[in-house]
Amino acid sequence: MGCDGGTIPKRHELVKGPKKVEKVDKDAELVAQWNYCALSQEILRRPIVACELGRLYNKDAVIEFLLDKSSEKALGKAASHIKSIKNVTELRLSDNPAWEGDKGNTKGDKHDDLQRARFICPVVGLEMNGRHRFCFLRCCGCVFSERALREIKAEVCHTCGAAFQEDDVIVLNGTKEDVETLKGRMEERRLRARLGKKTKKPKAAESVSKLDVGEANGSSAGKVGKPPCGATKRPIAASEESEAYKSLFTSHSSAKRSKEESAHWVTHTSYCF
Known part of the structure; x- marks a missing residue:
């Protein structure tokens, strides 16, 4: 009993054991999170935006996602919480002067160091490659390392000076616990x-009703000065108008003629003869 060549199969060759759990390469995962759009899976390029859960996107990919009204959207789960462009913040990133990109590897004979980040912290100089925790401010979009915000405590942004609160600080590509915390805040x-919108609507309705009441009062006040329908009208002759104005009406004395001056009702024309 054997195989070709007289070999005897071993037990692990005949009996299949449990499948090994494939481990995700942490380095590859970090490269994907910090260098590629979470929605389109394309390389990140300015303008870069971040959502309220700390994920990075290309702004044009988010706009295309919002404009696409079809029911089936590719990779829609990564941006299902984005309902409008107001739900994302455009990031103000600081370039890394040591990053060369693809310029130094035009011939293809040079190893690309994917751990070298394109952006750095403008305060302490840490690279934004996933090895250090980074966050951004919702109020202005400036990006810093968490170490900078922790060591240099301030109530205003270190770059633009905008005031912010603790709720405005959002961790980029954080852990599951960070995402759950950010989701609750969102x-x-x-x-x-x-x-807030519901409370504003009743106030607007009250203001409209007040305007209607004011217009009704104004219209009723205007009708007070007018005489009622059954009131007697004064004749023009008894009014206090000028004589020139009174002479325009037939009731004026100048318009009355005597019998001699008034014409006969019979009309003499040439057709009668």
Whole structure:
């Protein structure tokens, strides 16, 4: 009992064991998160935006996603929480002077260091390659390392000076715990926005009703000065108008003629003869 060549099969060759769990390469995952759009899977290029959950996108990919009204959208789960362009923030990134891109590898004989990041922290100089935690501010879109915000505590942005709160700080490509925290904040903000719109609508209705009441009062006040339908009218002759104005009417004395001056009702024409 054997195989060709007189070999004897071993047990692991005949009995299939449990499948090995494929481990995701962490380096490849970091490169995908920090260098490629989470929606279109294309390389990130300016303008770059980030959502309220800390994911990175190309702005044109987000616009195409919002304009596409079809029911089946490719990779729609990555941006299902984006309902309008207001739900994303355009990032203000600081370029890394040590990053050359593809310029130094035109012949294809040079190894590309994918861990060399395109952008850095403008405060402490850390590279934005996934090895360090980065975050951005919703109020202005400036991007910093978490170390910079932790060590240099301030209530204004380090770059543009815009005031921000703790709720405005969003971690980029954070852990599952970070995403859950950011999702809770996002839902709270949207709930407050909906409640704010509902409270504004009754106020607008009240202002419209007040205007209607004012117009009704004004119209009724205007009708007070007019005489009622059954009131007697004063004749022109008894009015206080000028004589020239009174002479325009037939009731004036100048318009009355005597019998001699008035013409006979019989009309003499040449057709009668």
